[in-house]
Amino acid sequence: MRQIVATALDLVERLYVHLPLKRSMYAVNPVQRLRLLHRRLEAAVSTLPDRDFYDDLLATFSELRDLHTTFILPEPFRSTTAYLPFAIEACVTRGRREFVVSHVFTNGEPGLARARAQGFDRGVVVTHWNGVEIARAVAANAHRELGSNPAARRAQGIASMTIRWLGQSLPPDEKWVDVSFRPKAARGDRRETTRFEWQVFQQHATPNGHGVAKAAARLRHVIGMDERCEVERQVRRELFQIRSKGPSSRAFGRDTAVASRMQDVFPSCRDVTTPAGRFGYIRIATFNVERDAPFLREFIRLVGHVSPKGLIIDVRGNGGGLITAGERLLQLLTPGPIDPVRFSFLNTPRTARMASTHPFLRQWKTSIDQAVETGTDSSQGFPLSTAASCNDIGQKYQGPVVLITDALCYSTTDIFAAGFQDHGIGTILGVDPATGAGGANVWEYALISQLAGDPVALPLQLPSDASFRFAVRRVTRVAGNAGVPLEDLGVRPDIEHKLTRRDVLERNFDLINRAARILSRRPWQQLKVTQTGAVTFRVKSTNIQIVDAYFGRHPVHQHVVRGKRGDFTLSLPRRRKDGPRTLRLEGFRGDRLVAATRLQLR
Amino acid sequence: MATPTKKKPRTTKSTKKPAAKQQTYRDQPRVPTSRQIEESIRRGTSVSLEHFVKGVKL
Numbered sequence: 241m242r243q244i245v246a247t248a249l250d251l252v253e254r255l256y257v258h259l260p261l262k263r264s265m266y267a268v269n270p271v272q273r274l275r276l277l278h279r280r281l282e283a284a285v286s287t288l289p290d291r292d293f294y295d296d297l298l299a300t301f302s303e304l305r306d307l308h309t310t311f312i313l314p315e316p317f318r319s320t321t322a323y324l325p326f327a328i329e330a331c332v333t334r335g336r337r338e339f340v341v342s343h344v345f346t347n348g349e350p351g352l353a354r355a356r357a358q359g360f361d362r363g364v365v366v367t368h369w370n371g372v373e374i375a376r377a378v379a380a381n382a383h384r385e386l387g388s389n390p391a392a393r394r395a396q397g398i399a400s401m402t403i404r405w406l407g408q409s410l411p412p413d414e415k416w417v418d419v420s421f422r423p424k425a426a427r428g429d430r431r432e433t434t435r436f437e438w439q440v441f442q443q444h445a446t447p448n449g450h451g452v453a454k455a456a457a458r459l460r461h462v463i464g465m466d467e468r469c470e471v472e473r474q475v476r477r478e479l480f481q482i483r484s485k486g487p488s489s490r491a492f493g494r495d496t497a498v499a500s501r502m503q504d505v506f507p508s509c510r511d512v513t514t515p516a517g518r519f520g521y522i523r524i525a526t527f528n529v530e531r532d533a534p535f536l537r538e539f540i541r542l543v544g545h546v547s548p549k550g551l552i553i554d555v556r557g558n559g560g561g562l563i564t565a566g567e568r569l570l571q572l573l574t575p576g577p578i579d580p581v582r583f584s585f586l587n588t589p590r591t592a593r594m595a596s597t598h599p600f601l602r603q604w605k606t607s608i609d610q611a612v613e614t615g616t617d618s619s620q621g622f623p624l625s626t627a628a629s630c631n632d633i634g635q636k637y638q639g640p641v642v643l644i645t646d647a648l649c650y651s652t653t654d655i656f657a658a659g660f661q662d663h664g665i666g667t668i669l670g671v672d673p674a675t676g677a678g679g680a681n682v683w684e685y686a687l688i689s690q691l692a693g694d695p696v697a698l699p700l701q702l703p704s705d706a707s708f709r710f711a712v713r714r715v716t717r718v719a720g721n722a723g724v725p726l727e728d729l730g731v732r733p734d735i736e737h738k739l740t741r742r743d744v745l746e747r748n749f750d751l752i753n754r755a756a757r758i759l760s761r762r763p764w765q766q767l768k769v770t771q772t773g774a775v776t777f778r779v780k781s782t783n784i785q786i787v788d789a790y791f792g793r794h795p796v797h798q799h800v801v802r803g804k805r806g807d808f809t810l811s812l813p814r815r816r817k818d819g820p821r822t823l824r825l826e827g828f829r830g831d832r833l834v835a836a837t838r839l840q841l842r
Numbered sequence: 843m844a845t846p847t848k849k850k851p852r853t854t855k856s857t858k859k860p861a862a863k864q865q866t867y868r869d870q871p872r873v874p875t876s877r878q879i880e881e882s883i884r885r886g887t888s889v890s891l892e893h894f895v896k897g898v899k900l
Contacts, residue, residue, distance in 0.1 A: 316898055319882075322891055350890070415892050440894045444885035446878040454876040478883050504880070530876045 241293055242281045244706050248297065248311065249274040250697050254590035255688065257680060257714045258306060258727055260617045265728060268303045294410060307386045307466040307650060308682040308711040310408050314704040317406040319443040321475045324402040324417065324436050325349035328366055332738040339366045339374050341421070342744050343480050355434040359423030363745050367431055368420035369401070387647070388677035388728045395647035395672060405471040412438055441475050455562050456530045460687050462563045462624050464651035466678060467709060469559030470528055498545040502538050505529060509542040512552070514756035520546025521752065523554045527561030527652040535565045536633065540572060543637045548766050550759030551637055552752065554644040556671065560651030563681060567625040570659045571633055573641050575826060575836035578630040578663060581655055582621025583681055583713035587611035594691050621716050624681060638835040640762035641666035642755045645733055650676035655715060657731040662719040667758050670733025671751065679726025680711030767827040767835040771842055775814055777823065781806040784827035784835060792820025815841065
């Protein structure tokens, strides 16, 4: 136990990049709290009970309000998730906030048959939880959660009412919950109460241990993910969508769905037909992928099949994953260049040593060394994804885009949403006042131990197989928000939409209508080019007035389009043999760059 | 008479000293692959919380 606390103390003091921010924002002192725990353990005549020790350690980390920075309980907790056989979601009905049962298991979970006989089903409104008024019970739960801002804590609080990964929180104290609800056909204030026992889902052991981060070993240092959100997402998907029959409900555009080859990442891609028009819709459930290239290829393939008039990208509940996947995705949606976000270390002797030892961290070395003179807390910021890799593919979807976010969007998804806003790619429609606000690159303990090269203070194997995850490089935004941190602030949506009962029960009916109305007010454009001869190219355009042509970075031609739709041939000068092999077209409406496309020359 | 130039003895592969392996983040312990993670979830099982708590030391 003492070794675990000593390691935690070292990591918090010498590596945790948000320590100055958290101390000031939440008036907490995790260093002193860990020192006291260490002293208590040294002075203890008999050993501290495991439960008390874990409770104390978990409480120290929960004070930081940082989902990236956590103590991970050993097995069997790490591979176990507690759940109830239903889910609840908050919505607003006639100006009042209520909590509706959004999913119910259909298989034989204990207590479900009795509950069904009492009228418990999808759509019933929950009024009390163990005798406590539901809003109060959710608020109390939210208070225990690690979310950075109030919106994130509330969202985490609702989600954890019915599902909890035990890697970051000990099993619920109560073995069952008594749920009071208003049956659908109830008249007046009639309520029913039914009892559900907590169940636990245990992952099957794999030869390489448990874990949910899918990034390849060489990319483990570019992860930005809320691990708990990702575990619960995977378990929920397995229990509610695969083992249990999914909700039967109205859905937009079922007939025009595009089959995804990465069902876990893109569970839905289709056209949605609304009163405002027909638009594309794609859900990105996670950025938790092994490599970014296949992820980008699949996104390009999917959006190539949907309406060009506008695209709705839904990233709600996406806890992040591979940072490079989120950052490189931005270029596919805009004709302009992408500037990746910056990452900074905490300036300490430990980070200085890491930066001087490992070539991939060397660009941070000078500024960390200078901290001795400047006295700054954080190092200079550098990108994790290079500017070249963030702009190597270019725009692939040229219509207007709406991004739907919520307070469970975290880390890589925060970075993606921030980049979307900072580069003016489109409108952000949020169902919460902010995203989850996880602004950092997170490292697992095994990686930290290896990079630190200090086996005494940070041994590779901790007692009881315990582990940690730490935010080690903090994110600052770029462009119009240059220098603004993401942590604790998150991304504020341009427009807020309160979820309605129809959204919860009819697959986001009102939310998608709202997004479609936003898209219908934006002009759409298209610019396509094909090579027809050695120096001739056929260009088709919509809503574009001027087309500029470049070989690589060199301008070679300008064409003025007459009318709304253009279909013309460009005859370009013969390219030098050793010259650039790419033709790039940029389409302007007035002075504004609105579309771009690239063609690999034959 | 010109003396033949002395040829440099060829270094055989076996006499070369292998370069010391540098410890980098690439050498970290093996992690589960994407397929292993999906399999681990797919083959997961459910039990009651009461049953689970009885079996763990706390």
